[in-house]
Amino acid sequence: MTMQTTTNLFQRFQQRLEAAGGEAHYAESLVEAADILAAHPALVQREIVVPPAFEARQPWGAILPMLAERGIAISEAGDPASVADFPAGLSSAELAIAETGSILLAENALPARIVSMLTLTHFALAQAGTLYPMLEEAGSALQRLTAPGPDQRHYISLVTGPSRTADIERTLTIGVQGPRALCVIIVE
Amino acid sequence: MSTELTPLTPPREAQVENANPTNEEQPFDVRLEHALSDQHMHAALERFAPSWRDSRAGVFSYEEQEYGPDYSFQHMRSTLRQAKDYATEHQPELVARFKEMARAAGAIVFEARTAEEANRYIYDLCQRKGIDLVVKSKTMVSEETELNHYLEARQIRAVETDLGEWVAQLAHERPSHMVMPIIHKTRQQVGALLSEATGREISREDVAEQVAVIRVEHRKSFLNAGMGISGANALIAESGTVMMMTNEGNGRLVTSLPPVHVVMAGYDKLIGTFAETMTQLRLLARSATAQHITSYTTFITGPAIPGHEMHIVLVDNGRSEMRADPRFKDALRCIRCAACANICPPYAQVGGHAFGYIYSGAIGLVVTPFHHGIEAGAGPQSLCVSCNACETVCPVEIPLPGLILDVRSRVVEAKGLHWIKKLVFGAMARPRLFNVATRLISIAQFPVTRGSNFIRARNFGILGKLPLPYIRPMVKLASWHSLPAFASRPLRDRVKRQLERYERRDAIDRVLPDRVPANATSRLTVCYFAGCMTDRLYPEMGQAVIHVLQTCGVRVTFPLGQNCCGLPALNSGDRRDGAAMARQTIIMLEQALKESEADYILSASTSCVATIAQDYTRLFEDLDEQGWLRRARELAGKVVDFTSFLERMLAEGVQLPVRQENGEATIVTTYHDSCQSCNCLGLRKEARSIIRDALGLELREMPQADVCCGFGGSTSIEHGDVAERLLHNKLRNAESTGATILVADNPGCLMHMRGGVDVNGKKLRVLHLAQLVAERLE
Numbered sequence A: 001m002t003m004q005t006t007t008n009l010f011q012r013f014q015q016r017l018e019a020a021g022g023e024a025h026y027a028e029s030l031v032e033a034a035d036i037l038a039a040h041p042a043l044v045q046r047e048i049v050v051p052p053a054f055e056a057r058q059p060w061g062a063i064l065p066m067l068a069e070r071g072i073a074i075s076e077a078g079d080p081a082s083v084a085d086f087p088a089g090l091s092s093a094e095l096a097i098a099e100t101g102s103i104l105l106a107e108n109a110l111p112a113r114i115v116s117m118l119t120l121t122h123f124a125l126a127q128a129g130t131l132y133p134m135l136e137e138a139g140s141a142l143q144r145l146t147a148p149g150p151d152q153r154h155y156i157s158l159v160t161g162p163s164r165t166a167d168i169e170r171t172l173t174i175g176v177q178g179p180r181a182l183c184v185i186i187v188e
Numbered sequence B: 001m002s003t004e005l006t007p008l009t010p011p012r013e014a015q016v017e018n019a020n021p022t023n024e025e026q027p028f029d030v031r032l033e034h035a036l037s038d039q040h041m042h043a044a045l046e047r048f049a050p051s052w053r054d055s056r057a058g059v060f061s062y063e064e065q066e067y068g069p070d071y072s073f074q075h076m077r078s079t080l081r082q083a084k085d086y087a088t089e090h091q092p093e094l095v096a097r098f099k100e101m102a103r104a105a106g107a108i109v110f111e112a113r114t115a116e117e118a119n120r121y122i123y124d125l126c127q128r129k130g131i132d133l134v135v136k137s138k139t140m141v142s143e144e145t146e147l148n149h150y151l152e153a154r155q156i157r158a159v160e161t162d163l164g165e166w167v168a169q170l171a172h173e174r175p176s177h178m179v180m181p182i183i184h185k186t187r188q189q190v191g192a193l194l195s196e197a198t199g200r201e202i203s204r205e206d207v208a209e210q211v212a213v214i215r216v217e218h219r220k221s222f223l224n225a226g227m228g229i230s231g232a233n234a235l236i237a238e239s240g241t242v243m244m245m246t247n248e249g250n251g252r253l254v255t256s257l258p259p260v261h262v263v264m265a266g267y268d269k270l271i272g273t274f275a276e277t278m279t280q281l282r283l284l285a286r287s288a289t290a291q292h293i294t295s296y297t298t299f300i301t302g303p304a305i306p307g308h309e310m311h312i313v314l315v316d317n318g319r320s321e322m323r324a325d326p327r328f329k330d331a332l333r334c335i336r337c338a339a340c341a342n343i344c345p346p347y348a349q350v351g352g353h354a355f356g357y358i359y360s361g362a363i364g365l366v367v368t369p370f371h372h373g374i375e376a377g378a379g380p381q382s383l384c385v386s387c388n389a390c391e392t393v394c395p396v397e398i399p400l401p402g403l404i405l406d407v408r409s410r411v412v413e414a415k416g417l418h419w420i421k422k423l424v425f426g427a428m429a430r431p432r433l434f435n436v437a438t439r440l441i442s443i444a445q446f447p448v449t450r451g452s453n454f455i456r457a458r459n460f461g462i463l464g465k466l467p468l469p470y471i472r473p474m475v476k477l478a479s480w481h482s483l484p485a486f487a488s489r490p491l492r493d494r495v496k497r498q499l500e501r502y503e504r505r506d507a508i509d510r511v512l513p514d515r516v517p518a519n520a521t522s523r524l525t526v527c528y529f530a531g532c533m534t535d536r537l538y539p540e541m542g543q544a545v546i547h548v549l550q551t552c553g554v555r556v557t558f559p560l561g562q563n564c565c566g567l568p569a570l571n572s573g574d575r576r577d578g579a580a581m582a583r584q585t586i587i588m589l590e591q592a593l594k595e596s597e598a599d600y601i602l603s604a605s606t607s608c609v610a611t612i613a614q615d616y617t618r619l620f621e622d623l624d625e626q627g628w629l630r631r632a633r634e635l636a637g638k639v640v641d642f643t644s645f646l647e648r649m650l651a652e653g654v655q656l657p658v659r660q661e662n663g664e665a666t667i668v669t670t671y672h673d674s675c676q677s678c679n680c681l682g683l684r685k686e687a688r689s690i691i692r693d694a695l696g697l698e699l700r701e702m703p704q705a706d707v708c709c710g711f712g713g714s715t716s717i718e719h720g721d722v723a724e725r726l727l728h729n730k731l732r733n734a735e736s737t738g739a740t741i742l743v744a745d746n747p748g749c750l751m752h753m754r755g756g757v758d759v760n761g762k763k764l765r766v767l768h769l770a771q772l773v774a775e776r777l778e
């Protein structure tokens, strides 16, 4: 993929995600991603919760020391009550889709899953190489990820923006049961 | 634990339920009356419908523009239709594959034949595991099986965690809309319910505060519940995966936190592959809420967490019966997007509770009889005005209006036809009797028409107060739209001179070649089928049609044997008389075509065109009368409507000698798209181009030009309140343009709208397109 198409793709992704009430950033490197995180208003309390064993996750684990360097306390997700309404959570996406501004999360373990379900702001990292134009790619990935075997992913979500409702008088309200904000950082 | 949660979900007590007019245990009339008197709901729905239409259209056209024709609504809906049809046809294989894959991933699959079996399975599971608190995310099938009720009667608390569903539960009501459960409630009502449930004062105005309540209140339930019950938007056979689409985030918590997750889904949710599912999720989000995709689309393949259980309850409850029916199996394609409710004009007037059961709108009218019996569907089906709008927006191309008529004829078969209808249709099916009857009425009506074109309420005078049967209902009807008078001389008595004059002139033109007008080159002959309204009520419309056609150089013939096409009977579920009229009409038209060597059969009533060209084939398919079916198909190819015929002639270079406006003030017109014109025949630009380009008149679009005027055949008689509101909206929209002429090309709408204008005394002329053209000719 050329630089040009990546940029176009990112712009489309960003536009769609913003339309869904989310936020998208582009980072040249993990260091830049750490900078974006550290400067984010959702981290004023300087703490973030991550899935267990995130430090071993390729290629994302390396961001944890960078965050620590920037004065951010990192906690590992445990039982749901402890993660509930945590100001910020960080996890990683399998891929991203420009057409809809979505990310695909595929975590089997509950503590990893609830980082994207119960925190107030959810940050997700995705590799630029896994940003695809159309949902068809999500379809193929789903087929792959749900294939029987030891690596089968039982719980996969396409997430597009923060949780929302328009149930009362069709007034759009952001942040119902899930996070109030979603911030995706696409890392080159 | 349970005492702490008591205020959240007060049990549905028997008296409360009986007192609740939104409940299906109330008779249809009671529900309808309640719905019609609910001003809040009415206002909310009236605001919602147009805004949904605009945003839905916007999202689909955006996608098409960005990604090309493969992502157009039309293309995607036909793709999904094929995928869902495949799933219905190959259901046994898909079920087997789904079960195999889901089981391999660790899920337990249970197949429930009935609602009771499904409910019992879940209850037994609770029993076995000692569960007394269940959290739920939106599950329409559980509403269908009345699961909450079932569990609560057995001391198991079921808490709805979707905001709207929860509020409905607190109000002891059923959701009134498949996607927006409490569209009928105001924020004040929601605030009051939440305050009562939580025992503290919650704002009646601040929606954000109200939404925040649910996060706090439900957190405890999520952490304490022994079971989470969810629905499914799709069951993906290739991998045994359950797909669920939500916006609030409660769905993911329901399916993640409790140790037991139960999915309830109908067999109709099966789909073959992930690739097909991507098309479904696009269409569903876009059709339901005009989102490109919902916030959370979750794919669950067996339990993810060691020690957790996942049960999938596949529910039949009438679906096999649907699948076995050659027509109704189409309804199994439904993805529950509610587009067919959002677009439905009567729905916008009465809301979902009048429909009685969980599935409201067009699809509700179709499937409710299968899930809950024909009696349950008998009242609600009468709301349908056969406007066909639902079929145009359904993302899986379900022929909803036709299926609703099938339900209607089953109701008529079971319960019989109203005696007035029986009398009228019986007469209409006998052309000679009908002819004599209408002529007699045209004389007898004088006391109430006083020689005018209308039967007016005020003309009844003392007569209207007498306790005569059917006079009072008639006065009531006429009070909001004057009824049409029968013409003293029907069109059939008037056409002879008009047709002969043309033949004479034509003969002269032929011998004097330099007098041949440019228009005469094509020399088409059309056989004019007027339709009974034009013939008996509005002969002047028919004369205008003939005049305009002749001016275009078209030879017109008028078979005197013509009678009603059968539409009123067919639309009322009276197949017997309807089929009789259809057969008569086919014979008559075949003969007329032969005798006059006509190129086309033309009608200026788009309702008649749709009946002859579309409904006949369906009728004879259903009756399995192959001979008639063949004849109907052949005839269908010959039938054209006046509007598109004229537009085509003009496009091919035929010139209309249009009067130039000199000094006259500009005439401003507005156009009403009759349902049959736009939804059945797909006409939109034709009439507009005639008015603007050929006549050179100003045309101002009215808001919601293509929404039903409320005529809807006999609905305006059966549900006068609904029809009156639709008419009121139509005339208000028409007047808002400042136009002085309201144009349409279907006599039924013209009749309805003229009646309304006559009552409210507005200065609006209501004309058939042909009349407008005829008026503008030199």
Ligand code: SF4
Binding pocket: B340, B343, B344, B345, B346, B347, B361, B362, B383, B384, B385, B386, B387, B388, B389, B390, B391, B400, B401, B404
């Ligand atoms: S045909 Fe019209 S009135 Fe009947 S269900 Fe469909 S949208 Fe509603």
Ligand code: SF4
Binding pocket: B287, B333, B334, B335, B336, B337, B338, B339, B340, B341, B362, B363, B393, B394, B395, B396, B397, B398, B400
């Ligand atoms: S019938 Fe069609 S429009 Fe109606 S809910 Fe089902 S899929 Fe949607």
